[in-house]
Amino acid sequence: MPMHRWIVLLSFIVLVLFPTTAQDDIDATDQPTPRPMPTTVLVEGDATVEFYFSSLIQGGVGIIRVDAPDITQARAFFLNDEFRFFEIGEDGFYALLVVNIDTQPRDYELTVLIEQSDGNITVSRPLTVDSAxxxxxxxDIPGDRAFLADPEIERAEFAKLDAITEGVTLEPLWGDTGFSLPIDAEVTSPFGTFRVLNDAMQTRHTGWDQRAPVGTPVRAMGAGKVAFAGQLDIRGNYIMIDHGYGVYSGYAHFSQVHVTRGQTITKGQIIGMSGNTGRSSGPHLHWEMVVNGDWIDGLSFIDMWVPSESS
Ligand SMILES: [Zn+2]
Structure with a gap:
């Protein structure tokens, strides 16, 4: 079984067998986790590049940190994408490396370019992308909503969401304690699933589904600012939160939305009540995450250590 599946299985066991643990995770007063040991460190001149992941999967995220005197800017180049490093407090420069869900599993070259006031340093290494x-x-989408199983409607909605997540707030709004699940409930459909709707339309699952009767309070997965609160065709009543540095979380099919665009949100704050609006085949919470413009596996992301100003 790939590591990714183990993480999913483990998260599921923790949720079902230790619900109080999951509840504690939601508590906004939980403590920041100190920076763990890197899995790999590369040294070039007076620069170090630290890797905080041991493998990368389709739809996954890996954290890299660079350290060198007088860094003016650092960028990583991987999978035809550019990833900017962000300075987080006194802790150093970090990049969130994202693997698109459709990336072919194989080795790819990563190049990190560190710009210092007196010159540049380049560090390269191959990284393996594994299949997820x-x-x-x-x-089956019920009769009165069957018209929403339409590739054109989906394309238009993705374009709308892309336009929101294109914006990168140059601050780690997510705070010191990272991310947690929005509700404490059974997972019913995982991220990344290839879906066939009404035996006809093929699509991809951009998030995770959790069982939730209409009216279940939904909590913000991390601190941030509301980037969207309103109605969409497929996602129904929808909220998207900007967590800074290109990290977004989205929550769909709400019966009630309790926040408005631009509002500052704390981790664990109730943002609305779950429901069954939009292209939904029954009451549930669909939640999803975007990093650097790509849909990513949010459950794996929650389990990861993320840097913060107090790391
Ligand atoms: Zn879903």
Missing amino acids: GYITQSF
Whole structure:
């Protein structure tokens, strides 16, 4: 079984067997986790590049930190994408490396360019992208909403969301304690699933589904600012939170939305009540995450250590 599946299975066991632990995770007063040991360190001249992941999967995220005197800017180049390093407090410069969900599993070259006031340093290494083993599921969208199983409607909605997540707030709004699940409930459909709707339309699951009766309070997964609060065709009543540095979380199918665009949100704050609006085949919470413009596996991201100003 790939590591990714183990993480999913483990998260599921923790949720089901130790619900109080999951509840504690939601508590906004939980403590910051100190920076862990890097899994790999590369040294070039007076610069070090530290890696905080041991493998990368399709739809996954890996954290890199660079340290060198007088850094003016640092960038990573990987999978035809550019990833900017952000300075977080006194802790150094970090990049969130994202693997698009459709990336072919194989080795790819990573190049990190560190610009200092007196010159540049380049560090390269190959990184392996592993298959995440995403499964296929079939769904029936009920008669009165069957028209929403339409690739054109989906394309238009993705374009709308892309326009929101294109914006990068140059601050780590997510705070000191990272991210937690929005509700404490059973996972019913995982991220990345290939989906067939009404035996016809093929699509991809951009988030995770959790079982939730209409009216379940939904909590912000991390601190941030509301980037969208309103109605979408497929996602129904929807909230998207900007957590800074290109990290966003989205929450769909709400019955009630309790926040407005631009509002500052604390981790664990109730942002609305779950529901069954939009292209939904029954009451549930669909939540999803975007990093650097790509849909990523949010459950793996929650489990990761993320840097903060008090790391
Ligand atoms: Zn979903």
